[in-house]
Amino acid sequence: MNQELNQETVKKIMEAKGEVRGVTLKTDMEFILKEKGEEGLKKLEDELEKLGQLIKFHEIKTMDFYPIGLRAVSLLAIKKVFGFDDEKIKEIGLFATKTTLIIKLFVRYFLSVQRVFMKEAPRLWAKHYTVGELNTVELNEEKKYGIIRLKNINVHPIVCCYLEGYFCGILHLIIKSSRINSQESKCTFRGDEYHEYLLKWE
Amino acid sequence: MVIEKEEEKISTLLEDLTSLESYARDLFSFLPLPVCLASSIGIILEVNPAFENITGYNIEEIIGKPIEDILVKKEFEELAKETLEKGFVRAKELIIFTKEKKEIPTSVSTILRKSEEGEVIGYFVGLFDLSDIKKTEKDLKSAQIALLNMLEDVEEARGRAEEEKNKTVAIINNFTDGLLVFDPENKLSLVNPQAEKIFNIKQRDMINRSIQELKTFPTVEPLALILFKEIKDIFRKEVQIKENLVIEVSSVPILRGEEKLGNLIILHDITREKLVEKMKTEFVSISAHQLRTPLSAIKWTIRMLLDGDLGAITLEQRDFLEKTYRSNEKMINLINSLLDVTRIEEGRYLYKPVLTEIEPICQFVIKSYEDEIKRKNITVDFKKPEKRIPKIVMDVEKIKLAIQNLLDNAIRYTPPGGKVTIVLKRGKKEVEFSIKDSGVGVPKDQQARIFTRFFRGANVMRMDTEGSGLGLYIVKNIIEAHGGKTRFESEEGKGTTFYFTLPIKEEFTEFLKEF
Numbered sequence: 150m151n152q153e154l155n156q157e158t159v160k161k162i163m164e165a166k167g168e169v170r171g172v173t174l175k176t177d178m179e180f181i182l183k184e185k186g187e188e189g190l191k192k193l194e195d196e197l198e199k200l201g202q203l204i205k206f207h208e209i210k211t212m213d214f215y216p217i218g219l220r221a222v223s224l225l226a227i228k229k230v231f232g233f234d235d236e237k238i239k240e241i242g243l244f245a246t247k248t249t250l251i252i253k254l255f256v257r258y259f260l261s262v263q264r265v266f267m268k269e270a271p272r273l274w275a276k277h278y279t280v281g282e283l284n285t286v287e288l289n290e291e292k293k294y295g296i297i298r299l300k301n302i303n304v305h306p307i308v309c310c311y312l313e314g315y316f317c318g319i320l321h322l323i324i325k326s327s328r329i330n331s332q333e334s335k336c337t338f339r340g341d342e343y344h345e346y347l348l349k350w351e
Numbered sequence: 352m353v354i355e356k357e358e359e360k361i362s363t364l365l366e367d368l369t370s371l372e373s374y375a376r377d378l379f380s381f382l383p384l385p386v387c388l389a390s391s392i393g394i395i396l397e398v399n400p401a402f403e404n405i406t407g408y409n410i411e412e413i414i415g416k417p418i419e420d421i422l423v424k425k426e427f428e429e430l431a432k433e434t435l436e437k438g439f440v441r442a443k444e445l446i447i448f449t450k451e452k453k454e455i456p457t458s459v460s461t462i463l464r465k466s467e468e469g470e471v472i473g474y475f476v477g478l479f480d481l482s483d484i485k486k487t488e489k490d491l492k493s494a495q496i497a498l499l500n501m502l503e504d505v506e507e508a509r510g511r512a513e514e515e516k517n518k519t520v521a522i523i524n525n526f527t528d529g530l531l532v533f534d535p536e537n538k539l540s541l542v543n544p545q546a547e548k549i550f551n552i553k554q555r556d557m558i559n560r561s562i563q564e565l566k567t568f569p570t571v572e573p574l575a576l577i578l579f580k581e582i583k584d585i586f587r588k589e590v591q592i593k594e595n596l597v598i599e600v601s602s603v604p605i606l607r608g609e610e611k612l613g614n615l616i617i618l619h620d621i622t623r624e625k626l627v628e629k630m631k632t633e634f635v636s637i638s639a640h641q642l643r644t645p646l647s648a649i650k651w652t653i654r655m656l657l658d659g660d661l662g663a664i665t666l667e668q669r670d671f672l673e674k675t676y677r678s679n680e681k682m683i684n685l686i687n688s689l690l691d692v693t694r695i696e697e698g699r700y701l702y703k704p705v706l707t708e709i710e711p712i713c714q715f716v717i718k719s720y721e722d723e724i725k726r727k728n729i730t731v732d733f734k735k736p737e738k739r740i741p742k743i744v745m746d747v748e749k750i751k752l753a754i755q756n757l758l759d760n761a762i763r764y765t766p767p768g769g770k771v772t773i774v775l776k777r778g779k780k781e782v783e784f785s786i787k788d789s790g791v792g793v794p795k796d797q798q799a800r801i802f803t804r805f806f807r808g809a810n811v812m813r814m815d816t817e818g819s820g821l822g823l824y825i826v827k828n829i830i831e832a833h834g835g836k837t838r839f840e841s842e843e844g845k846g847t848t849f850y851f852t853l854p855i856k857e858e859f860t861e862f863l864k865e866f
Contacts, residue, residue, distance in 0.1 A: 212368045247414035250372050256388070256396045257464075257472045321415030322396055 154225050159200045162225075163218035165304050167280030171209040176245035177223050178206035183244075185231065196226045211250050217280060221305035228307065235310045242314025246322065251276050259323050263288065266295050273319075278302070286345070293351065296334070299344040306338045316346055326350040385478040388464070391471045393418045393431060405457075405480060407450035418476070421447050422459075434461040434474050447478065456481040529598070529618030533582055535611060537561055549598060549618055574600060574618075582614040589621065597625045628696065636693040639686045646683050653679065681817065688821040691752070692804065695828040706742045709750065709782060709853070710735060713773060716754045723762055732772045740777050743853050745833055750853075753829040756822035757786045757849050763818070764790035764811060765846070781835065781852040792843040801839065802827040810843065826851070 181189050190206060197204050202222055209215070224238055231237075246252050255276070258269045266285040274283035281302030288295040297316065310333075317331040328351040335345035379386070385402035387395050395416050403409055406421055419427045426445050433440050440461045446454045458479040466472050523530055529546030533539055538561050542554040550557070550570040557565060562582070566575040573590045577600065585602040592598055599619040605612040653676045655661055657669065664672065717724075717731055724731050761771045769789040776783040793801055793808050800806045805820035827837045830851045841847035 210365055210369045211372055213365050244411055247411055253397060256390065257466050259390055259396075260466075260470060260472060318415070322390065322394055323392075325392060325394060325417045 246318025
């Protein structure tokens with residue numbers, strides 16, 4: 150997990166199959182601009198360049214598709230340059246739900262918890278990623294929890310962490326609660342067959 | 352080839368989508384009006400920067416927050432209900448709560464957002480900050496209240512002023528003296544009923560007229576003559592308006608601080624007093640004349656007896672006759688003085704004005720008292736100025752009488768061995784005569800009455816029973832009839848100095864014109 154980030158490791162990550170929408174990288178940029186300003190963004194771009202990935206965040210097209218490996222490399226570079234911990238990476242995921250254009254377009258379907266979990270979650274995933282499938286395994290509104298499963302995607306554990314925040318953010322948009330939490334309960338990097346997230350609220 | 356074309360189309364669509372996103376973002380960010388998008392269950396899904404500003408929350412804090420966190424729950428529920436029912440709400444006044452729990456009055460508008468299938472997916476909420484308007488409203492309200500209070504005060508003050516005015520008018524109308532008020536332009540602005548009666552002219556005929564215009568009324572003319580063109584201060588000046596109507600006129604300026612608002616003329620009817628005075632004077636005059644004739648007969652009879660014309664008399668008889676003669680003389684002098692007073696009061700005292708020098712008159716009077724001066728061993732010093740004193744228009748006999756009365760008093764009340772100094776001085780416009788004695792002086796508490804009729808100082812009455820108390824009254828009237836002034840300085844036990852001035856020719860000529 151804590152392997153050294155260098156061109157070699159990045160090259161390996163970049164070999165992952167599939168693509169991701171530019172909007173996910175754009176939300177990384179907005180978070181860095183908010184926290185560290187343009188100077189911070191420049192540092193990040195420099196680091197990515199050192200890692201062999203020449204990315205100009207301002208030029209990324211929100212709706213275009215980019216290699217899925219970049220999703221992980223961008224977060225890893227952020228973590229390295231700014232010394233962020235996992236909680237901060239989770240915060241980037243949460244922040245993304247509040248600023249991403251896709252969510253803004255998608256909120257029209259956020260009509261109920263049931264609908265989001267059962268119908269919209271797989272569609273929402275497909276709007277962002279070309280690989281992997283997201284499905285709801287269980288939803289208990291009375292007991293206030295849900296379990297979602299993500300299959301056929303293995304990019305990097307940092308993405309798992311990011312998604313914890315991201316799912317949490319989605320719940321904030323559909324449930325009126327000040328205490329919402331999401332936790333990855335199963336993970337392919339821990340030997341499981343798929344990723345599974347337990348979402349809870351009060 | 353087909354794939355390449357499809358890719359090209361996708362690329363163009365992506366570019367357009369990015370541009371559209373940028374456009375929508377810029378438009379939303381630019382809006383100065385705070386706007387948010389809330390889900391159907393009231394969760395804030397999107398806000399623009401203006402919304403962040405007004406609520407104090409940043410985007411991460413506010414998105415995902417229930418909208419009732421910034422609105423009163425009950426008010427939000429009503430707002431949501433109305434939006435759902437009507438599809439929109441226009442300009443509803445609500446209070447919003449900022450992150451710092453500050454209350455901001457706003458005007459809230461909403462519009463319902465539905466999916467293509469007609470499902471409610473939320474609503475846009477737009478806010479308009481009413482803080483400034485409310486503040487202005489509050490200020491206006493305060494100003495209105497203040498203005499109303501002021502108006503109330505003004506009305507109250509006006510009522511009080513009206514009441515005061517009514518009181519003043521009642522006082523003026525019921526005042527027993529006639530009152531005239533002239534404005535700063537010397538136009539008559541107020542006439543009370545008593546003044547109307549005095550002049551026998553209606554108020555409406557006199558009001559707003561100048562003194563010159565008023566002069567055309569025969570009854571006002573005598574008053575106008577003493578008021579002149581510009582009203583001057585007058586104190587108790589007598590004016591005969593018509594036969595059997597004499598008024599005493601006083602004029603006082605009406606001042607408010609430094610500002611002169613006009614003049615008040617007070618007209619006091621003294622007809623009756625004048626009549627009584629005249630009758631009294633006539634009585635004294637007739638009595639004095641009637642007394643003088645037998646007293647003259649007595650004088651000459653005693654004189655004949657003393658001169659031996661009716662035969663020899665004994666020494667004892669002579670002594671008695673001389674005493675009787677002296678008493679008779681005193682009586683004659685007193686009667687002469689009383690006659691002088693009656694003439695003064697009848698205004699027929701000054702009748703022989705001539706241009707002459709005063710110095711020889713002084714010399715003559717001093718010489719006439721030579722024997723008495725020697726008898727009392729009094730030094731009389733007469734100081735004349737080095738420069739010649741000009742001639743003065745005067746009634747010689749009267750001036751002689753005035754000087755005589757003053758010298759008589761000085762000698763009478765100066766103890767033997769004392770000193771009397773007479774000084775003549777030339778001033779710019781007048782000649783000043785003064786006579787200083789080292790006599791008994793006038794008690795301070797009695798000095799104010801010194802020139803009144805029959806006044807005699809208490810100390811003098813104790814030491815000397817002679818004297819009528821008319822001498823100084825006559826002096827004052829003689830001098831004033833010449834246009835001069837009298838005054839004195841005195842200290843009891845040390846002596847008295849009397850002064851009188853007489854105007855030099857030009858002034859006197861002017862003065863005479865008034866008669």
